[in-house]
Amino acid sequence: MSFTTRPEITGTFGVAASTHWLASQTAMGVLERGGNAFDAAVAGGFVLQVVEPHLNGPGGEAPILLWDERQRKMLSICGQGVAPEAATVDAFRRMGLDQVPGIGLLPATVPGAFGAWLTMLRDHGTWSLADVMAPAIGYARDGFPLIPRAVQAITAVQDLFRAHWHSSAAVWLRDDRVPVPGALYRLPELASTWERILHTAQREGSSRVEVIDAALRCWYEGFVATAIDVYYRTQEVRDTTGEKHKGMLRYDDMARWRPTVEAPLSMDFGRYTVAKCGFWSQGPAFLQQIGMLRHAELERHPPHTAGFVHRIAEAAKLALADRLAWYGAAPGASRQAQAALLADGYLRQRWTQVSDRANASLDPGAPLGMTPRLPDLDAARRTLLAADTRFGVGEPTFAALPPVSEWLEREVFVGDTCHIDVIDRHGNMVAATPSGGWLSSSPAIPGLGFSINTRLQMTWLDEGLPNSLSPGVMPCTSLSPSLALRDGEPYMVFGTPGGDQQDQWSPAFFLRHVVHGMNLQEAIDAPAWHVDHFPSSFWPRQTTLNRLTLESRFSEDVVRQLREAGHDVRVGDPWSEGRMSACSREHDACGRLVLRAGANPRGMQGYAVGR
Numbered sequence: 323m324s325f326t327t328r329p330e331i332t333g334t335f336g337v338a339a340s341t342h343w344l345a346s347q348t349a350m351g352v353l354e355r356g357g358n359a360f361d362a363a364v365a366g367g368f369v370l371q372v373v374e375p376h377l378n379g380p381g382g383e384a385p386i387l388l389w390d391e392r393q394r395k396m397l398s399i400c401g402q403g404v405a406p407e408a409a410t411v412d413a414f415r416r417m418g419l420d421q422v423p424g425i426g427l428l429p430a431t432v433p434g435a436f437g438a439w440l441t442m443l444r445d446h447g448t449w450s451l452a453d454v455m456a457p458a459i460g461y462a463r464d465g466f467p468l469i470p471r472a473v474q475a476i477t478a479v480q481d482l483f484r485a486h487w488h489s490s491a492a493v494w495l496r497d498d499r500v501p502v503p504g505a506l507y508r509l510p511e512l513a514s515t516w517e518r519i520l521h522t523a524q525r526e527g528s529s530r531v532e533v534i535d536a537a538l539r540c541w542y543e544g545f546v547a548t549a550i551d552v553y554y555r556t557q558e559v560r561d562t563t564g565e566k567h568k569g570m571l572r573y574d575d576m577a578r579w580r581p582t583v584e585a586p587l588s589m590d591f592g593r594y595t596v597a598k599c600g601f602w603s604q605g606p607a608f609l610q611q612i613g614m615l616r617h618a619e620l621e622r623h624p625p626h627t628a629g630f631v632h633r634i635a636e637a638a639k640l641a642l643a644d645r646l647a648w649y650g651a652a653p654g655a656s657r658q659a660q661a662a663l664l665a666d667g668y669l670r671q672r673w674t675q676v677s678d679r680a681n682a683s684l685d686p687g688a689p690l691g692m693t694p695r696l697p698d699l700d701a702a703r704r705t706l707l708a709a710d711t712r713f714g715v716g717e718p719t720f721a722a723l724p725p726v727s728e729w730l731e732r733e734v735f736v737g738d739t740c741h742i743d744v745i746d747r748h749g750n751m752v753a754a755t756p757s758g759g760w761l762s763s764s765p766a767i768p769g770l771g772f773s774i775n776t777r778l779q780m781t782w783l784d785e786g787l788p789n790s791l792s793p794g795v796m797p798c799t800s801l802s803p804s805l806a807l808r809d810g811e812p813y814m815v816f817g818t819p820g821g822d823q824q825d826q827w828s829p830a831f832f833l834r835h836v837v838h839g840m841n842l843q844e845a846i847d848a849p850a851w852h853v854d855h856f857p858s859s860f861w862p863r864q865t866t867l868n869r870l871t872l873e874s875r876f877s878e879d880v881v882r883q884l885r886e887a888g889h890d891v892r893v894g895d896p897w898s899e900g901r902m903s904a905c906s907r908e909h910d911a912c913g914r915l916v917l918r919a920g921a922n923p924r925g926m927q928g929y930a931v932g933r
Contacts, residue, residue: 401438424861426561511771568726
């Protein structure tokens with residue numbers, strides 16, 4: 323076996339893996355006390371909102387994939403909220419904008435994470451809402467270690483908080499000072515919000531389900547929705563335009579929305595079937611890639627070779643070009659074209675476009691012979707001419723904390739999201755990728771103690787596109803958990819943060835594992851990469867083509883071969899690409915359920931636990 327940074331966890335009772343050790347251990351603690359995987363994932367998910375506040379929050383979103391062993395069914399819970407009714411293309415055009423801003427109040431969608439977590443808990447869990455939320459409330463009330471990366475995020479926006487976002491300064495700049503990395507930090511206002519929701523719900527409901535439903539009403543129709551409405555209706559907030567704007571999110575937008583539950587999309591790859599969320603996410607890009615790579619003879623190209631990297635990178639370019647042209651839930655989306663993107667004939671034809679040379683053009687396909695229409699990609703250039711980028715862009719901005727060498731190795735990966743996987747002793751499985759509502763996205767809502775997401779920045783202001791800004795319609799999100807079957811039986815849940823990189827790091831991990839037999843931890847630890855060959859999903863949505871960024875652990879010979887193939891190769895730090903976590907299940911020769919887990923060492927905070 324090759325070297326790994328930590329062991330692949332193996333057990334029979336339960337496993338959990340996430341982007342933060344406290345969320346993983348919280349989930350495992352729920353399993354230890356008799357909860358199932360759904361209870362455990364919800365508890366861990368709420369803890370992530372506290373301990374990774376720069377990457378997600380209560381005002382964010384949370385797409386979830388699950389396998390319910392009792393129902394023998396896999397499901398997708400859409401925790402991505404929709405655009406407000408006031409958020410029209412005309413409204414933004416009247417402001418003189420070519421793009422939805424990346425921060426502030428204008429890019430908000432209905433916050434979907436709370437609804438998604440509680441829907442899964444109600445329909446599949448066993449624990450009470452109070453018990454599931456207790457760990458997160460405890461950390462918020464009593465203190466949690468603030469990781470260096472979160473302090474970097476606060477440092478980057480401290481001037482914005484002091485000058486303009488005073489409610490955020492009250493939460494994150496106590497005594498007008500940036501917090502100390504590693505010190506225990508408290509979020510008493512958030513703890514009080516959650517406790518008020520619980521107390522209200524417990525007064526209104528008597529059974530477990532009634533309390534959860536009452537909490538959902540409290541969030542979407544009660545004091546939480548009212549506080550958001552008042553703030554977004556009355557306050558003008560500075561954003562990336564350099565101007566102040568009121569928000570568009572309203573009480574009625576919140577009250578009308580609830581998560582939807584649907585069957586996921588899927589794609590076969592040998593013995594395996596991978597399930598992803600629908601075309602409202604970038605998840606189908608994973609499916610398109612493995613559909614093309616069925617014809618790539620990857621078994622002849624080991625994971626550390628240029629052939630392996632080149633083939634997967636080229637498939638990603640084609641899939642992500644299709645994402646740009648065809649993905650979305652707006653009225654301009656064609657359901658027939660989207661279905662055709664996953665047809666074997668289409669994917670075989672797309673694979674014939676891959677050669678030994680790097681593709682340097684943005685090349686969406688034509689499913690069913692339909693002509694692809696792309697958005698106005700020059701909007702990024704025009705937007706930046708007048709934009710104010712001093713306080714960050716669409717993704718979280720991080721600043722160095724000198725002397726960095728004392729507490730953190732240099733990181734260059736993009737991280738805007740969290741991930742958690744759980745499998746219990748019954749075989750129930752969860753993969754969730756919560757994000758949004760990070761502390762630097764928008765001002766904290768006074769009286770609530772958390773920020774609202776800015777996911778509308780992923781829409782276009784061109785009319786008639788599949789992902790055009792549309793009132794009451796969700797934007798096409800980058801969030802993308804994964805679930806895999808093997809020989810028709812549930813096998814693995816996995817995922818990663820990383821914006822546009824999520825469905826690049828995840829397929830490469832999956833293929834290292836299923837084609838080349840690496841165990842979970844080996845497949846996570848192996849040298850990784852990503853391509854930039856599309857307009858970014860995040861404001862200002864600049865387009866980069868044919869750039870391939872590799873960890874420096876690839877050999878000089880591999881780098882040379884990829885450059886000779888025409889890739890614009892950039893070499894990053896040795897541990898800079900990806901934040902994967904994964905859990906798997908299978909029966910041994912005696913019929914016992916064996917569980918495994920692995921987690922990412924990059925960033926020094928992800929962890930897998932189990933027994």
